[in-house]
Amino acid sequence: MNILLQAAAGTGSGMGTSLLMMVAIIAVFYFFMIRPQQKKQKEVQRAREAMKVGDKVVTAGGIHGRIKEVGDSWFLVEVADGVKLKFEKTSVFASSSDVTTP
Structure with missing residues (x-):
């Protein structure tokens, strides 16, 4: 009990x-x-x-290039001779030196 x-x-x-x-x-x-x-x-x-002008970068889509211009929220990246693409800063993940190649 x-x-x-x-x-x-x-x-x-x-x-x-x-x-x-x-x-x-x-x-x-x-x-x-x-x-x-x-x-x-x-x-x-x-x-x-x-990241500054001249740095090599890799975007979220895997595009490699070199920064040519930096804005408040974007990078202008040259991916080939005379071909420049504008990317949002959030879509650029790493500099090329940080990326390891297999």
């Missing part, structure tokens, strides 16, 4: 334990998934801001 009474009295602490577990899971997600992604985005943004 005492065992049944103890089991019934112990169910009240389940709410606090569940809340604690939920907070722990959210913290794990933040530190192992969200925070590293934010760091990577900041690093990519800094790399884009550091």
Whole structure:
């Protein structure tokens, strides 16, 4: 009989334990998934801001070229002699020196 009474009295602490577990899971997600992604985005943004005229770049579509002009939100990239294309800064992912070739 005492065992049944103890089991019934112990169910009240389940709410606090569940809340604690939920907070722990959210913290794990933040530190192992969200925070590293934010760091990577900041690093990519800094790399884009550091790109200047003359840098070799690769776009999201895999087009290789050299920056000829830099605007507020775009790059003018020369992909061949006399062929210049305008790309949004967000579509330029890396400089050619950062890309490894197989």
